[in-house]
Every structure is written in structure tokens, then in C-alpha cells.
Amino acid sequence: MIASRLTRFVTSALVVPFLVVGCQVGQQSQVPDLSSNPSGPAAVRRAAESITAAGMRSRISFLASDELRGRETTSPGQETAAAYIVGEYTRLGLLPRGDSSSYIQRYPFVPRPMQVGPPMPVLAPNVVAVLPGSDPALRNEYVVLSAHMDHVGVGRPVRGDSIYNGADDNASGTAALLEVAQALSSLPIAPRRSILFLNVSGEEHGLLGSEAFTRNPTVPVSSIVADINVDMISRNSPDSIVVIGKEYSSLGELVNAVGAQHPEIRLTVSDDIWPEERFFFRSDHYNFARLEIPSLFFFAGVHNDYHQPSDEVSRIDPDKAARVARLIFYSVQEIANAPGRPKWNPAGLAEVRSMTRGR
Numbered sequence: 001m002i003a004s005r006l007t008r009f010v011t012s013a014l015v016v017p018f019l020v021v022g023c024q025v026g027q028q029s030q031v032p033d034l035s036s037n038p039s040g041p042a043a044v045r046r047a048a049e050s051i052t053a054a055g056m057r058s059r060i061s062f063l064a065s066d067e068l069r070g071r072e073t074t075s076p077g078q079e080t081a082a083a084y085i086v087g088e089y090t091r092l093g094l095l096p097r098g099d100s101s102s103y104i105q106r107y108p109f110v111p112r113p114m115q116v117g118p119p120m121p122v123l124a125p126n127v128v129a130v131l132p133g134s135d136p137a138l139r140n141e142y143v144v145l146s147a148h149m150d151h152v153g154v155g156r157p158v159r160g161d162s163i164y165n166g167a168d169d170n171a172s173g174t175a176a177l178l179e180v181a182q183a184l185s186s187l188p189i190a191p192r193r194s195i196l197f198l199n200v201s202g203e204e205h206g207l208l209g210s211e212a213f214t215r216n217p218t219v220p221v222s223s224i225v226a227d228i229n230v231d232m233i234s235r236n237s238p239d240s241i242v243v244i245g246k247e248y249s250s251l252g253e254l255v256n257a258v259g260a261q262h263p264e265i266r267l268t269v270s271d272d273i274w275p276e277e278r279f280f281f282r283s284d285h286y287n288f289a290r291l292e293i294p295s296l297f298f299f300a301g302v303h304n305d306y307h308q309p310s311d312e313v314s315r316i317d318p319d320k321a322a323r324v325a326r327l328i329f330y331s332v333q334e335i336a337n338a339p340g341r342p343k344w345n346p347a348g349l350a351e352v353r354s355m356t357r358g359r
């Protein structure tokens with residue numbers, strides 16, 4: 001999550017109880033029943049249950065360890081994070097979809113704020129991997145699942161700690177992509193459409209990795225049916241998750257219905273309860289929405305440790321993070337198995353166009 005000049009007001013939002021706004025549990029829905037999954041409901045449930053709090057905690061603990069020194073883009077710690085993700089996708093047998101048959105896409109990164117003198121671009125990594133779809137007609141379409149792996153590195157010490165670990169922001173979303181990738185890979189038959197896992201860098205400098213991917217996509221833009229973005233999912237109310245962008249497309253009804261179909265996940269799917277914070281502009285789904293690709297943003301909200309050295313593993317809720325990852329696992333499958341692509345609501349598309357025009 002990138003900082004905003006509004007961030008100083010953020011703590012006031014925290015003390016407001018988590019309002020259940022726009023909860024549409026029980027609403028009629030055209031979402032296909034889970035039995036339409038090629039693997040069948042029992043296998044899908046087993047795969048979902050393979051996403052655990054212990055798995056999330058272990059992945060977040062590595063990514064947010066002091067050894068990775070806050071994962072600043074182009075730093076050795078950030079490269080270590082990328083190498084770990086590549087290792088996991090390799091182990092799961094996903095296909096590389098970065099540059100020249102590798103999992104890595106490199107893009108020229110100009111650090112901000114710029115130093116004195118001409119900018120010195122260096123190459124920063126995105127990690128790109130694909131689980132091929134099982135349907136011969138639909139496997140050339142992609143559901144993108146994105147999360148940024150970078151954070152803000154080492155900075156001004158606070159109470160003697162200068163490492164900004166970024167456990168919630170965004171080791172939590174990175175871990176969710178890995179757990180969902182593992183769960184989807186375990187299915188006997190893959191979902192119908194392909195799933196593209198995108199771990200970007202440069203997010204904290206202005207969504208630069210996702211901008212680079214959407215400017216130079218490794219699959220055709222027209223083949224991307226949706227972006228599901230995950231950024232900061234392991235804090236705040238244990239029984240709610242905010243999903244930003246629900247009002248713009250059919251993806252909103254889909255995720256509401258998935259939440260209603262899975263009471264065992266114990267998460268209320270909430271609308272954006274902080275519209276004044278303009279979170280729509282502050283994570284990587286924005287670059288997909290700019291291209292008019294229907295998008296959702298899973299986000300549990302900011303907190304007092306946001307962009308502080310105290311965003312540590314000890315403060316996260318790994319059980320909540322695992323349940324959010326299960327909700328994402330089911331949602332991604334519904335999108336991938338649906339007969340048709342997600343559709344914009346006309347008013348939603350008009351609003352997104354007005355928000356992204358000229359940007």
C-alpha cells in the first residue's frame with residue numbers, strides 16, 4: 001500500500017468499529033455452484049483447507065524477517081524475496097511467464113525521490129507464473145492474482161528499530177498468493193481458465209512494478225479477464241475483510257456470493273468503508289482498472305504500525321490472513337470456471353474511467 005498525504009488521518013479511522021456496510025449475504029446470485037468445478041467439491045474443499053494459519057505465519061515470518069531488511073525495491077533483501085517466490089512456483093510446477101522463459105520480468109526502475117544528478121535506472125524484478133487452465137477453449141484467458149512483494153526497507157529508527165519489516169504490508173498478501181498457488185496446484189483438475197500469479201516490486205514507489213507489467217504484459221491484455229489484488233490482509237477485525245471495487249463490476253456480486261456460500265470462513269465481505277482515503281488509487285489493481293480490466297482489491301485496512309518498523313510478524317493475525325486467502329482461493333476459481341468473463345456495470349465503468357482519465 002503506498003502512502004498518501006491523507007495517511008495522517010488514518011488512525012482516526014481505526015478506532016471506528018468495523019462497520020458491516022453493504023453486506024449482501026443471502027442476496028440472489030448467478031454465481032455457478034461449486035459443483036461446476038472440474039475437480040468436484042470434495043477435492044476443492046480439501047485444497048482450501050490446505051491453506052492454514054501455520055502456513056501463512058511461516059511464509060510471512062520469512063518475508064518479514066530482519067534478514068530481508070524491509071525488502072526495498074532493488075535491494076538484496078527484495079531480490080531474496082523474489083528468489084523465494086520463484087523457488088515456490090518452481091516447486092509447484094507452475095509455468096514461468098516472465099522474460100525469456102524465466103519467472104522474472106525486469107523493468108527499469110528509477111528510485112523516488114530522485115537523487116541529485118541524472119536518474120540512474122536499475123532493473124527491478126516482477127515474478128510471473130502461470131497455472132494453465134484445463135479447458136481447451138478458455139485456457140488462453142487469464143485471471144491475474146497480484147500482490148506486491150516490496151516494502152520500504154531501512155529508514156529512520158523508531159525506538160531503536162530501523163528495519164521496516166512490512167509483515168502486513170505486504171508479506172501477508174505475498175504469502176496469500178503462495179498459499180493459493182499451492183492449493184490450486186493440488187487440485188486433480190485445474191480451473192478452466194489459466195491463473196497468472198504476479199508478485200510485483202516498486203509498489204511503494206508508486207505502483208511501478210504493476211505499471212511495468214501492464215505496459216509490457218507477458219500475456220495479451222485482451223486475454224486478462226480480471227485482476228484480484230491482495231495488499232495488507234492480516235490485521236484489524238478478525239471477522240471482516242474489505243473488498244474495494246465491488247460496486248464496479250460483476251466481481252462484486254461474485255465475491256459476496258462466495259462469502260455467503262462459505263460461512264465456515266467466518267468473514268463478512270464488506271464494501272469500502274474508507275472512501276475518503278482513496279484506496280482505489282493506492283495499490284496495484286489500479287493499473288489493471290486503468291486498462292478497463294475488472295478488478296477487486298482485498299484489504300483489511302491500515303493500523304498504527306502502517307509504514308513503521310513495528311509492522312512485525314508478532315502483530316499479525318495469521319488465522320485471519322489464512323481465511324482471507326481461502327476466500328480468495330474460492331473467488332479466483334469461480335472467476336476461472338464461470339462460462340463468461342466478468343462484466344463491468346455501466347455506471348461502474350463510467351466512474352472508473354473518470355477516475356483514471358489522463359493518469
Ligand SMILES: [Zn+2]
Pocket residue numbers: 001002003169204307
Ligand atoms: Zn505500503
